[in-house]
């Protein structure tokens with residue numbers, strides 16, 4: 001509580017600030033502190049980005065700043081200053097007056113901000129009448145104006161619809177319009193675009209920035225995506241284990257981080273701009289606030305004895321501070337120039353062997369589903385042909401619904417193509433996996449997207465891993481299976497003492513590692529990966545990608561990797577195809593494809609990738 | 624390699640598995656109370672025949688006596704000791720419904736799993752049959768069957784099983800449909816696992832909670848159902864001392880010697896309530912856990 005984040009300029013009306021805030025949650029097991037001595041100030045017309053791994057306390061801070069307390073939540077120290085008032089101690093009656101009027105909140109899930117039973121009109125009218133004292137006619141006029149501003153087509157008609165009649169992106173834009181229509185002074189955004197498609201995400205983010213700046217709103221933007229924050233925000237605060245570990249002007253923090261954690265976080269973000277290596281952050285984040293030690297100490301490569309104490313937040317410049325004892329000795333990190341350790345994900349065109357054999361050929365494959373309800377046919381994959389060279393990584397990218405997963409599943413034998421053939425080393429594959437000979441099934445393995453569903457919740461880790469051995473590895477005697485499984489656990493960087501645990505005892509990243517291990521135990525030649533990292537935190541994502549690329553090189557695996565994230569594509573794939581509406585729009589070596597795209601759709605996808613280096617371009621584009 | 628040590632996640636890093644699951648179940652008031660009641664009744668049924676003072680069908684020359692030191696619950700119209708009959712008569716009250724529900728469960732699980740997992744034509748046929756079966760009132764169906772084939776344990780058990788199977792099938796089918804598209808099932812299909820493995824090893828353990836709740840609920844209904852059939856003279860036949868039969872036979876004496884009706888009726892009621900409480904508690908218990916485990 002002795003330190004201040006930045007030297008704050010004189011207080012102004014409409015500023016919202018957390019001052020030395022410490023918060024804990026009380027449960028049966030006692031009190032767990034989740035925020036320690038957090039000071040941030042939101043200033044009019046500026047957007048503060050708050051980044052950190054999941055569990056670091058981002059959302060708790062966001063909600064606390066609104067004066068919102070969940071049950072069991074306790075403020076241990078500090079205050080929330082708004083106009084000289086302490087929101088943390090304000091009565092519910094007072095809070096209701098400012099919520100939705102002067103303080104607006106936009107969560108990730110529109111289910112919380114839009115009521116499915118009410119028309120869009122009702123949503124707007126209610127707030128505008130109550131908080132702005134407008135009559136109905138004026139309120140309707142204002143809503144139409146705002147729906148226009150967030151680019152909802154035909155605003156007058158839209159007013160009479162219900163939320164579910166809009167797409168996810170449209171719903172989020174309506175929620176944004178709703179929040180801004182009452183002309184609030186402060187806007188708190190918690191992962192507002194995380195559930196959305198890449199292109200839609202970019203669109204919504206542009207709107208948020210433009211509208212917030214226009215209206216002089218003080219905004220807090222919470223996200224785990226550091227590249228996105230560095231692109232859209234003015235200032236950045238990095239949170240770790242409930243503490244702000246670094247804060248400063250967004251571009252400066254991103255280009256030259258001072259805290260080892262910030263540097264590690266930036267190193268974990270995949271980028272399309274360069275061949276920079278991706279590194280995971282070893283270890284796992286600590287679940288609560290550190291006491292008498294640096295919170296990052298057990299994962300930090302620069303730790304010394306001096307770190308075993310309470311670390312103060314040191315002010316480095318007007319708006320720059322960091323919480324590390326070795327700031328004087330360590331020069332600013334350069335994320336772009338960091339040397340790549342042997343295990344880091346680094347792909348360059350040099351590794352591409354031009355004359356690799358073709359291992360998989362997808363020839364004019366089409367997949368047709370019948371639409372639920374009407375039953376009319378719907379083409380998910382349309383006449384796609386691809387050749388996958390042996391020992392290389394092919395990436396498949398495209399937005400949601402483009403047919404990426406369906407294409408991959410048809411290779412895995414999970415959906416039967418309506419037309420076309422898939423051949424493996426010259427042999428035509430049966431449509432469904434069950435009809436393929438065992439040797440072929442063994443050679444092609446698939447890993448899925450959702451860490452919550454990829455393992456059977458009722459099987460132990462060992463039971464899940466033993467299965468491929470039973471089916472595909474008669475060469476391994478029954479009594480040697482446990483050893484083989486344990487060896488695989490080590491390869492995917494898990495300890496064999498987890499073997500008798502159930503999936504619910506593991507984190508998402510750990511479950512994905514088990515799923516990868518399960519696929520590899522069959523000793524496949526081809527590994528199909530469907531968005532295997534998209535549900536994970538950036539740092540976990542980086543370590544999984546690191547693992548995959550390492551394994552691919554060691555085992556000379558052929559990998560087909562589906563992703564919607566072009567940065568991930570760049571990190572793992574030698575060659576890539578871009579899919580839209582089930583049709584291939586462009587294909588080629590990944591680096592070339594991303595540097596000099598030929599198809600307008602590829603260009604659109606690239607423009608949608610947040611990039612701190614091209615922030616102005618990103619924010620200006622599309623409108 | 625130091626990097627390996629740093630990267631490898633060990634058991635110390637993850638939450639330890641929690642063991643006390645069943646204690647958690649008993650901590651739910653309905654659960655603890657229901658289990659206690661059921662255990663008491665089971666105790667009565669199991670050791671009853673050994674502690675009964677007389678044989679259940681021993682006719683004496685002292686009919687229609689009120690409670691006395693010699694006959695604690697009095698005697699019935701044939702002079703049989705009511706206490707002894709109560710102590711002997713519980714087994715069939717529990718066993719017949721248990722048999723009926725088990726039979727229905729086996730058939731329904733098979734059909735429900737197949738229809739939910741395979742979908743397509745199999746599912747259409749099953750759904751069609753279920754819809755027709757559900758349109759027929761249960762009592763009517765069983766009465767017709769019993770009327771056609773005569774009463775008795777075997778007929779009643781089969782009839783009740785047939786009537787309940789469609790209900791259970793419907794529940795299992797929709798639970799299966801919820802699990803079938805999950806990625807671990809897809810992974811099993813991609814490995815080329817057999818149909819049996821996918822249905823019984825991948826899917827069944829995950830619908831276990833649903834199955835258990837359904838068993839408990841159906842068991843409650845079946846107890847009441849078969850007891851009332853026995854009361855109507857369509858189920859277990861006299862001279863059995865089945866509690867339902869006892870209520871039927873002794874109801875003529877209700878005004879003279881009410882215990883002969885009240886005690887067996889009360890026991891049937893308590894049994895049904897105990898099982899129903901357990902069903903309730905299971906729903907609560909798994910409600911939280913299903914959510915936690917499947918993260919739906």
Ligand SMILES: Nc1ncnc2c1ncn2[C@@H]1O[C@H](COP(=O)(O)OP(=O)(O)OP(=O)(O)O)[C@@H](O)[C@H]1O
Pocket residue numbers: 369370371372378380398399400401402403404405406407564
């Ligand atoms: N079983 C199915 N029945 C009907 N339509 C389906 C089915 N599976 C997928 N689709 C449709 O096929 C299209 C392509 O789906 P697919 O899952 O391949 O997209 P994707 O590119 O992987 O999207 P995402 O990034 O959201 O996973 C979508 O419009 C989807 O609604």
Ligand code: SF4
Pocket residue numbers: 259260261294295296297298300301302303304306307311323324325326
């Ligand atoms: S204080 Fe020490 S352990 Fe913490 S970040 Fe700085 S160097 Fe690393």
Ligand SMILES: [Mg+2]
Pocket residue numbers: 404405531
């Ligand atoms: Mg997909």
